[in-house]
Amino acid sequence: MSKRRKSQRAAETTPKREKVRDVFVPRPFEGLVDEPEWIALRELVPAASAPLRLAPALVEEFGERSVTLATVLPMAAPAMTKPDGRVFVGLQRHQQSGDVSRDLAEALLCALRTEPGDPVSVPPLPGPGPRLQDILVDGPLEITMHDGFEFWLDPGATDDPNVQASLERANAAIYPTVRLAAARAAYWCQVPEKAHVRWVLSEDEDTALDALARLGAAGSLLLGDDTRFAGMFRAHGRLVPVWDLPEQTPAAEWEEPVAQFGKRYAEALADSAPLDAAGRRARQGLLGRQLTLR
Numbered sequence: 001m002s003k004r005r006k007s008q009r010a011a012e013t014t015p016k017r018e019k020v021r022d023v024f025v026p027r028p029f030e031g032l033v034d035e036p037e038w039i040a041l042r043e044l045v046p047a048a049s050a051p052l053r054l055a056p057a058l059v060e061e062f063g064e065r066s067v068t069l070a071t072v073l074p075m076a077a078p079a080m081t082k083p084d085g086r087v088f089v090g091l092q093r094h095q096q097s098g099d100v101s102r103d104l105a106e107a108l109l110c111a112l113r114t115e116p117g118d119p120v121s122v123p124p125l126p127g128p129g130p131r132l133q134d135i136l137v138d139g140p141l142e143i144t145m146h147d148g149f150e151f152w153l154d155p156g157a158t159d160d161p162n163v164q165a166s167l168e169r170a171n172a173a174i175y176p177t178v179r180l181a182a183a184r185a186a187y188w189c190q191v192p193e194k195a196h197v198r199w200v201l202s203e204d205e206d207t208a209l210d211a212l213a214r215l216g217a218a219g220s221l222l223l224g225d226d227t228r229f230a231g232m233f234r235a236h237g238r239l240v241p242v243w244d245l246p247e248q249t250p251a252a253e254w255e256e257p258v259a260q261f262g263k264r265y266a267e268a269l270a271d272s273a274p275l276d277a278a279g280r281r282a283r284q285g286l287l288g289r290q291l292t293l294r
Contacts (some may be wrong), residue, residue, distance in 0.1 A: 026237045045177055045179075052069050069091065080111070107120070109130070147174070148170075188245075201238055204237075211265055213286055216285065
């Protein structure tokens with residue numbers, strides 16, 4: 001039999017691999033009670049965690065398992081399991097599809113199916129299937145902020161000098177970040193030579209943009225003296241305004257300015273009248289100040 005005929009015969013007998021279609025979902029966390037916080041943990045926060053509750057059907061299948069949502073896991077892994085059965089799911093990861101909610105749900109399911117303590121294998125494109133909204137008991141996230149990534153580790157793990165060195169490298173990359181009590185999904189962070197407040201707004205983009213435009217036209221966009229409205233970026237279907245702040249002023253001192261801004265923003269949201277000429281100009285100005293960096 002010729003080589004060509006052999007290759008044709010092999011092709012005929014080898015089952016075709018089904019191609020996985022990717023689908024883009026612009027608001028992957030839509031429907032979750034704490035949608036803005038899910039976005040903030042994925043886009044803004046370096047080190048934080050929150051417990052998750054499995055839906056009753058998964059509890060029946062896998063038992064009561066401790067599941068922790070983490071901003072990032074070692075090597076940006078999508079999930080990991082501990083020998084005692086605990087499961088961690090990472091929000092910030094290297095490989096992802098167009099539907100972040102589907103990715104996270106598949107990572108969690110793969111971890112639940114994995115023997116405790118073993119590495120978790122997660123497909124880069126999971127294909128159709130359950131999403132976070134299908135497999136969790138929804139509710140407000142109970143977020144714990146961390147100064148470092150020690151929450152990854154079991155007691156005594158840092159006795160290993162290699163583990164300790166790896167942890168120190170990871171911790172060195174963290175910018176100080178504080179969750180503000182004055183507004184939902186608002187975070188202060190300090191970067192070299194300046195600080196920021198970044199706030200994931202709950203409203204749809206057009207509604208939020210109109211409210212910000214009203215404040216811009218009224219000269220009410222700033223958080224105080226020596227602050228600057230740097231612009232905004234889009235994240236998973238929501239707007240995230242960013243303010244530049246003096247780096248030497250601690251996070252706690254921005255609680256009141258953010259609270260006052262929140263009141264002005266709520267009043268602007270309640271105004272249903274069409275934007276006037278000044279408001280339309282301010283809106284165009286805001287569209288021209290969209291940021292591409294987090």
